[in-house]
Amino acid sequence: MSATAPAATPAPTTRFWFENAYLSDGWARNVTLSVSDGWITGIDVGTDSRAASERHAIALPGLPNLHSHAFQRAFAGGTEVRGPTGDSFWTWREAMYRAVDRMDPDDVEAIATLAYVEMLEAGFTRVGEFHYLHHDKNGNPYRNIGELSERICAAASATGIALTLLPVFYAHGGFGGQAPTHGQRRFINNINSFERLIESARKPVADLPDGVLGLAPHSLRAATVEQIAALAPLTDGPVHIHVAEQMKEVEDCLAFAGQRPVAYLLDHAPVDARWCLIHATHMRPQETRAMAKSGAVAGLCPITEANLGDGIFPAPAFLEAGGRYGVGSDSNVRIDAAEELRLLEYSQRLAHRARNVLAMTEGRSTGAALFAGALEGGAQALGAPAGLKVGAPADMVSLDASHPSLTERQGNALFDGWIFAAAGTAVDCVWRRGVKLVEAGRHRDREVARRRFAAVLTKLAA
Structure with a gap:
């Protein structure tokens, strides 16, 4: 029997x-x-x-936070002294490289834990961790190549925040496969080592309640389009990429490829609703329309973009073309869900010298429009449902x-x-x-x- x-x-x-x-x-x-x-x-x-x-x-x-570099919370407010030749994103980046040089795995976990606590307190309930700090202080892989990915998962587990982990592929220091710099040594992988890194992340992500595993070619500076094509099949989760954040990036892409970054990406990668294009700040009107048509989400980080002097995303034209967006805390210089939404609207008011810009239609609440947009777009970008609904x-x-x-x-x-x-x-x-x-x-x-x-x-x- x-x-x-x-x-x-x-x-x-x-x-x-x-x-x-x-x-x-x-x-x-x-x-x-x-x-x-x-x-x-x-x-x-x-x-x-x-x-x-x-x-x-x-x-x-709860709102999705679609773009975070948790380790950068350690030096929030610590780069606000003017240098001898003026300051920019690029001088900030060098300061970031110096700050990361001394962090060990315990440090990364502790920093991420506080960042995730603050995200939950601000009203974010899922984070997309654009995780590119992979190796030891000398640039060598840890015995477990996914050591730092596991530490990010441990911080998410300890705090309770939902995690979409986006391990970052970073191979080059500039367009055309330029050699990486010394400051980038802890980020670097080739296709084979990155595939091992992705495999090592599957179990710790699966052990989290509704964890999601995606991936992220860092940027067109750090990954060639051939490498991006090889990466996309490694997971069936979201694909995120930095693009067109700074004018120097636009100028370098034009010099290398004869195209602006967003146009070049859309022409050379299978960008669709699975993708999230982080920043996409500097676009021509035709790029803006093409990006909206692709179905990709615009990953906007208004506090960080203001802090770094990036520029202002062409939001009204993107929304008029049917585009979707979400918001993220990026460098975590300040973690506040409402402030990300407020600054998104205020940047448009300054650019257009108008009020209630992103309400888009007469009689609509601007706050409601911002929240609904960030909820829908953030959920799509992080590959997980959001909203108060059955299921x-x-x-x-x-x-x-x-x-x-x-x-x-x-x-x-x-x-x-x-x-x-x-x-x-x-x-x-x-x-x-x-x-x-x-x-x-x-x-x-x-x-x-x-x-x-x-x-x-x-x-x-x-």
């Missing part, structure tokens, strides 16, 4: 009640979300709160209704109050897969993460 397997025990259901909740079809009142095994299994509108385990005033879906992870953010900038606001006015007036100070609680990680604006492990980070900075400064 064969044994019969016992029936699986259904996961328990937890119910959350929100007076106002932003669902996939807009705002609703008196909403009960049913959550089982980390996923939203039911949504009921017009309910009372008696059956709920938790009750809150305002619920938003999505229960990644939720509650806002403090008593905040002065949210008082007496309803519906889309809550977005406007949060993004343009309150910013990060209004985030109250954050749940990831239904688990409360942030309460009263503070991550449950903030103090431990802060102490580890402080110890790393003390060591690096010695």
